[in-house]
Amino acid sequence: MAAVDWLNGEGIPVDWLVNITGQDYPLRPLDQSEAELVDSGADGFMEYWDALGPQSHWPRSRVRSRYYFQHRRLVGLSPRAKRMLRPIQAVNRVQPLVRLHVSYGLAVGRRARTPFGPDLRLHGGSAFASLSWPVVAYLREYFDRRPDVVAYFRRCLSPVEAVFQTIVCSSGQFNLVPDCKRYFDFRGSQFNHPKSLTAEDLPRALASGAHFARKFDYERHPELLDLLDAHLAAAARQE
Known part of the structure; x- marks a missing residue:
């Protein structure tokens, strides 16, 4: 939200907001990823599920411990x-x-007493998403309008895996693709963190259709960046 406020304050026009970290790296040329977002006709690409529903990826005990x-x-x-x-x-x-x-x-x-109910149904998903500016503007307005909800999520475990999904999905206003366009691997996960990728993981990551992958440990596996850069350069030449 600080980034959104800065963009608004500087008057910089934005079509899509894509959040990444220093442990992420692109799997496809950026112009290809951008074209997919624009041509999709969707309002956002976001992994989401009803946290306590039958399609939830989380056990109910985890949901209640984290967010209740x-x-x-x-x-x-x-x-x-x-x-x-x-x-x-x-x-x-x-x-x-x-x-x-x-x-x-x-x-x-x-x-604690939660803010969840019929008008604000708890949803979860990945903390990473690609959202069109109307979705981002709605989130910014909601944060200003409902500081009680923001304050509640601040003291939940891993709020970033639920707060955007809960607000956007509860609005019923947006066409969302349930795919965050990120590749990560939780197999053998410890403490709910994805594994650091190695060269053996690259074929699966590149075949996923994701725009970015994570996590990369640049100090332990610096050769991965060279491999990815070579792949991106070859993909760009084929355009």
Whole structure:
């Protein structure tokens, strides 16, 4: 939203907003990805599902722990500390009022009254999306109009995997393609984070049709960038 405010303040016209991180890299030339967005006729490409519905990708216990409790992060944790402290999460299975989590640092949560209901149904999905500007403008307006919802999500675990989906899908106003156009691999995931990709993963990633892939560990596998750059250059020459 800070980026959106900056764009608005500078008067920069934008058609699509695509969020990436320093661990992402394109799988296709950017002009090809842009053309697919524009030609789709859709308002956005966003992975989403009704969080407690039959098609949800998450177990109900995860949904309730993440989004029906208000959390306070006490301290960051190293990967080793997370592994050592993981057994304390067993307390979550034996009582309904308190939650302890280590995936995002040591966090403690208490059961809370949620803002969810018929007009704001909880949805989840990837934190990454490609959204047309009308969707972005709606989100910006909603954030201003409903600071209570923003405040609630701020103290949920992993709010970025639910807040945009919940607001946009509950509006009923937009034509969304349920595909975030990102490639990631959660096989063997630890603490709900995707694996760092290697050269063995590239054929599957390139065949996915995604615009970007993540996560890349540039220090451990710098050769991946050279391989991807060569692929992108060849794809550009074929246009």
